[in-house]
Amino acid sequence: MTEMCIRLRAVIEDDLPRYVAWLNDPEVTRYTGMESGEFTLESKQEWLAEISQPDHHARFWSVDAATDTGWRHIGHTAMYFRYDNRIGDISIVIGDKTAWGKGYGTAITREILRVGFEELGLQKIGLGVFTGNVYGIRCYENCGLRHEALRRRAHFKRGQWIDLIQMAVLREEWEAMLNQLVDGLCEIGPEHLKEVLALWTVCDLWPHPHETEEQIRTVLSRNRAWAIGWRVQGALVGTAIGANDGFRGWLYRLGVHPDHRRLGIAAALVNEIEQRLSAAGIRQLNIMVKRRNTEARALYDKLNYDDTEVDVLRKRFGGKPPGHREKVT
Numbered sequence: 594m595t596e597m598c599i600r601l602r603a604v605i606e607d608d609l610p611r612y613v614a615w616l617n618d619p620e621v622t623r624y625t626g627m628e629s630g631e632f633t634l635e636s637k638q639e640w641l642a643e644i645s646q647p648d649h650h651a652r653f654w655s656v657d658a659a660t661d662t663g664w665r666h667i668g669h670t671a672m673y674f675r676y677d678n679r680i681g682d683i684s685i686v687i688g689d690k691t692a693w694g695k696g697y698g699t700a701i702t703r704e705i706l707r708v709g710f711e712e713l714g715l716q717k718i719g720l721g722v723f724t725g726n727v728y729g730i731r732c733y734e735n736c737g738l739r740h741e742a743l744r745r746r747a748h749f750k751r752g753q754w755i756d757l758i759q760m761a762v763l764r765e766e767w768e769a770m771l772n773q774l775v776d777g778l779c780e781i782g783p784e785h786l787k788e789v790l791a792l793w794t795v796c797d798l799w800p801h802p803h804e805t806e807e808q809i810r811t812v813l814s815r816n817r818a819w820a821i822g823w824r825v826q827g828a829l830v831g832t833a834i835g836a837n838d839g840f841r842g843w844l845y846r847l848g849v850h851p852d853h854r855r856l857g858i859a860a861a862l863v864n865e866i867e868q869r870l871s872a873a874g875i876r877q878l879n880i881m882v883k884r885r886n887t888e889a890r891a892l893y894d895k896l897n898y899d900d901t902e903v904d905v906l907r908k909r910f911g912g913k914p915p916g917h918r919e920k921v922t
């Protein structure tokens with residue numbers, strides 16, 4: 594499944610009315626340690642003031658999902674951790690019920706694991722999940738968390754005792770999972786951003802003067818494009834991004850590591866994108882190639898791509914002076 598596109602950002606005052614509504618919905622708090630009915634705007638304002646203290650022991654984020662009209666606030670996530678033992682505990686609540694069952698839980702878990710291991714330098718990340726929360730358990734399993742213990746009667750909620758499963762993933766397990774020690778074609782997502790940018794750097798496809806890491810992260814997560822890669826002994830050595838704009842298909846960021854060229858990897862990636870576009874009912878694939886890029890020209894000749902009568906025109910917003918017209922070279 595293509596990863597849903599989400600982002601974590603700081604909690605702001607404007608989010609609070611949504612938190613109050615979500616947390617007072619008993620369906621939303623069913624599998625959490627919180628109980629609905631007790632949340633007010635004032636209580637959440639106090640909470641925001643408290644978590645904004647620089648010495649607070651946990652980090653909290655609002656979660657936004659990408660939609661056709663922009664970012665939409667759908668939930669919340671937190672990381673409770675101590676620097677002295679570098680172990681973190683996460684919690685996730687998707688408050689917007691229209692966002693349930695669409696893969697956002699997995700996307701949020703993957704992102705918070707990335708933040709915990711990559712940015713906070715943690716060694717182990719875990720959580721406690723109610724035994725009845727079968728979708729939650731599956732989502733955490735998919736993200737590499739393993740069952741560690743069952744805590745019987747860990748919680749008393751709504752008139753009954755609840756058992757809690759303790760799950761966790763170690764840093765090396767997470768790293769091995771990211772590298773998926775397999776060779777050949779693979780899907781790539783925002784969790785592979787670092788590897789992708791490292792590869793693009795040696796392929797001279799990155800850095801790009803008009804693109805940011807955040808944009809690339811979004812492209813790698815959005816569900817209208819196919820971001821695929823090629824691995825050799827777990828290392829990412831090739832990428833291609835196919836996009837379907839509704840009229841025709843486009844191919845971007847075809848790159849193969851210099852140590853693995855002339856082995857047919859690029860041809861295999863282009864072939865895969867062609868097949869996916871064709872299966873989506875698209876009959877034409879366009880590629881923009883710099884005229885001086887002889888390797889790429891040779892590749893596309895071999896793959897039967899024709900030159901066209903069409904020039905690609907470009908306007909860079911806020912970039913060139915009025916009247917300036919630039920062509921791809």
Ligand SMILES: CC(C)(COP(=O)(O)OP(=O)(O)OC[C@H]1O[C@@H](n2cnc3c(N)ncnc32)[C@H](O)[C@@H]1OP(=O)(O)O)[C@@H](O)C(=O)NCCC(=O)NCCS
Nearest residue numbers: 796847848849854855856857858859860888889891892895
């Ligand atoms: C262009 C690029 C993606 C090709 O990757 P690759 O994995 O080496 O390509 P393949 O092995 O699949 O090549 C398939 C065919 O393309 C042609 N080809 C590819 N590279 C070639 C080269 N340097 N010289 C001549 N022909 C070449 C050959 O016909 C080759 O078949 P053959 O080896 O049986 O003769 C790679 O050189 C690259 O990453 N370049 C930098 C990034 C870039 O320019 N991307 C393209 C943006 S549009």
